[in-house]
Amino acid sequence: MARLTHWATSLLLFAAIILLPAGRCLASARSGFVFFEGTQYPLGVVFIQGEAPGPTVMIQGGIQGDEPTGFLSAQILAESRVLKGNLIVVPRANVPSIHAHQRSVNVDMNRRFDRDYNQFYEDRLARVVRFLLSQSSAFIHLHEGSGFYDPEYVSPLRNPSRWGQSIIIDANTHERLDLARLVNSALVEINGGVKEQDLKFKLFNTRTFEPDSQYAKEMRKSLTFYALANLNIPAMAVEVSKNIGELGWKVKHQVYATSVLLKHCGVEIVPPHVDASEIQRLHERDHRVKINGKPLDGQALAVPPGGTLKVDPGSAGKDAHGQVVAVFASDRQGVNLVDTPRMALERFQELETRVDGRKVSTTTVRFAGEMPPPLPDGPPVFVCWLNGKAVQVKHGGVLKAVVGDQLLIDGVLGSKWKEVLNFKGYAARPWSNDGQDMGYEIILDPESFIDRYRLPGPDKDTARYQVTRETAGARPASFFVDVEPRHVQGLKLVDAKGQHVNVRWGSGGEVALAPGEYSVIDVLSNGPVNRLLPVLGNRPLKTGEKFRVESGKPQMLTLRQATTFAGLGAMTLVTAGAHGSAEKDHDRSTARPTAKPEGKSEFRAEVKADAKPDAKPDAKSDAKSVAKSVAKSKAKPVVKTAAKAKPQAKPAAKPLAKADAKPDSKSDAKAKAKPVAKAKDNLKPAAKPLAKADHKSSDAKADAKPDAKLAAKPLATAKRLSANPDRPDHF
Numbered sequence: 001m002a003r004l005t006h007w008a009t010s011l012l013l014f015a016a017i018i019l020l021p022a023g024r025c026l027a028s029a030r031s032g033f034v035f036f037e038g039t040q041y042p043l044g045v046v047f048i049q050g051e052a053p054g055p056t057v058m059i060q061g062g063i064q065g066d067e068p069t070g071f072l073s074a075q076i077l078a079e080s081r082v083l084k085g086n087l088i089v090v091p092r093a094n095v096p097s098i099h100a101h102q103r104s105v106n107v108d109m110n111r112r113f114d115r116d117y118n119q120f121y122e123d124r125l126a127r128v129v130r131f132l133l134s135q136s137s138a139f140i141h142l143h144e145g146s147g148f149y150d151p152e153y154v155s156p157l158r159n160p161s162r163w164g165q166s167i168i169i170d171a172n173t174h175e176r177l178d179l180a181r182l183v184n185s186a187l188v189e190i191n192g193g194v195k196e197q198d199l200k201f202k203l204f205n206t207r208t209f210e211p212d213s214q215y216a217k218e219m220r221k222s223l224t225f226y227a228l229a230n231l232n233i234p235a236m237a238v239e240v241s242k243n244i245g246e247l248g249w250k251v252k253h254q255v256y257a258t259s260v261l262l263k264h265c266g267v268e269i270v271p272p273h274v275d276a277s278e279i280q281r282l283h284e285r286d287h288r289v290k291i292n293g294k295p296l297d298g299q300a301l302a303v304p305p306g307g308t309l310k311v312d313p314g315s316a317g318k319d320a321h322g323q324v325v326a327v328f329a330s331d332r333q334g335v336n337l338v339d340t341p342r343m344a345l346e347r348f349q350e351l352e353t354r355v356d357g358r359k360v361s362t363t364t365v366r367f368a369g370e371m372p373p374p375l376p377d378g379p380p381v382f383v384c385w386l387n388g389k390a391v392q393v394k395h396g397g398v399l400k401a402v403v404g405d406q407l408l409i410d411g412v413l414g415s416k417w418k419e420v421l422n423f424k425g426y427a428a429r430p431w432s433n434d435g436q437d438m439g440y441e442i443i444l445d446p447e448s449f450i451d452r453y454r455l456p457g458p459d460k461d462t463a464r465y466q467v468t469r470e471t472a473g474a475r476p477a478s479f480f481v482d483v484e485p486r487h488v489q490g491l492k493l494v495d496a497k498g499q500h501v502n503v504r505w506g507s508g509g510e511v512a513l514a515p516g517e518y519s520v521i522d523v524l525s526n527g528p529v530n531r532l533l534p535v536l537g538n539r540p541l542k543t544g545e546k547f548r549v550e551s552g553k554p555q556m557l558t559l560r561q562a563t564t565f566a567g568l569g570a571m572t573l574v575t576a577g578a579h580g581s582a583e584k585d586h587d588r589s590t591a592r593p594t595a596k597p598e599g600k601s602e603f604r605a606e607v608k609a610d611a612k613p614d615a616k617p618d619a620k621s622d623a624k625s626v627a628k629s630v631a632k633s634k635a636k637p638v639v640k641t642a643a644k645a646k647p648q649a650k651p652a653a654k655p656l657a658k659a660d661a662k663p664d665s666k667s668d669a670k671a672k673a674k675p676v677a678k679a680k681d682n683l684k685p686a687a688k689p690l691a692k693a694d695h696k697s698s699d700a701k702a703d704a705k706p707d708a709k710l711a712a713k714p715l716a717t718a719k720r721l722s723a724n725p726d727r728p729d730h731f
């Protein structure tokens, strides 16, 4: 939540920065959202709705953590003034790899787009990236590659197998797109800004569709190819060279090249002016990280044995586009304490602070006092964190959890050993085989665990897993984790007058509301509300964020798991009709039967008759009334169907200004473009899908499931799970 608050602050700042110099400029709306907030893999996204309508283009950096130019360029581009069209900017697509300053952590994320994988955090990020891309009519990927691409062999550093200083496309033409023409005309302008002859950018066509292309196998798993082949939108990568030493030069030219490409895609921006030395300073800026209120400044830090470590990351890492901060304890490499709680149950040497993967300080840790003694005689007690709350589980005990929960096994109370605790069915570090899962974030998603370790639970829907103590020399012990499916019963909304409106959740149904402004204030469900993410049309809703329901504009409300982005179903919000008004006639606001097969009359909006403008929600009675109505309508498959719904299946997740993708049909683009980042009062995504489908190629029908479709395509044979962390240094 702290992050969201800071977000609001930075949004205001942004608004001020953008609006002041622009003076009379029409609302250029900027908003940010952090997906997977509170996990080890937060994904910040900036949406900018331009001053004039135009297509929506997505820009992404940081998919591979050892390419800082890409994420710094994207960060700067996220602060652009957008004159025409809209931007979706993902500055740091793969935060854990940036912290590690490595190309990849589990797998190369840019090889995870040939199908819908569900194994690693990278796959969850890829889900959101596909979701964002489906709203875009072109895609620009920012990279940093080795050497200098040249179609002729010139030298070991300058030849056809190098990647730097190129604009990469997967095909010269595809369907009705003439990518080579687009890039070539942009290159004239881009290279006009490059004084050095040997640093000019070149067009690099990897011919990914052609079986004889040496790049085909790898590139068919990449994001640009996914965008081109599956969404039929222009996609290109701007690749600067790792062999250019000056970061500032690279960022400046990558920002410029991207703004020129954007123009050729119908989006006009004015990036902020940043000179090379400022960029270098931005990269090296220090940040004040505190642990338990004490600054990490290189001085030794006293840690109470068994105490909790609380990290305040300081000024960075608080918004959707800025630099990211990590604090690593020396015994748990890669586990960022900023997002993960920890108790000091075992001694460790030091803490390292990193900003965007660059080490800024190392702090020696001094344990002040003795570790708490082991419990006399009793069975071992395990210490875990479930969704950020500390819980203790005895040997033989059961920890109850829900799909999507975040679990961290922190250690054994009072242990004198170097513990090894193994969550059977999950591999924290798939490339090492030591069975150690202690200290790592485990997102409880049985679909991503190894099936043969699933044990029978208390009922057929609940999956049980065993956590065993495999510590050499220590007394064996274990406990169980029961993971039950997430069941959503209802949503609690509040309208503009403060009245509470309870909506029964039934995926596939419709819910009728009086026209007006609402926000979701709670979800009635068997798990914490902050592990659920409501998405209205294409827009993820923050807790309490307002949205409008207007007559004639049905909108799709999707519920997703906040930690995995998996779908929990969707409902259509419609208005209650000319005669129905929530204030006047509570009964009338109940939902009408829908035409959809699943709809029936099970779905209704219930308005609390006694609600007063300032009335505090009475959680219990609300829950009861919803529960009752669930029971009445024989609470059968509704919830289950919802839980099983495919995440990508929802028409609402469909592109906005897709049809305008054609860069050379500018007038087209003008006519059709729709903002993605909706300003609060012009929300109409759900009206979209219909209009949309007409304009789209058959490949991207509103009812298509991108993932299923993708899997069905005879693309590269996806090697399920190559645990090999690193791949050749390119794109």
Ligand SMILES: [Zn+2]
Binding pocket: 064, 067, 142, 143, 144, 145, 730, 731
């Ligand atoms: Zn790259």
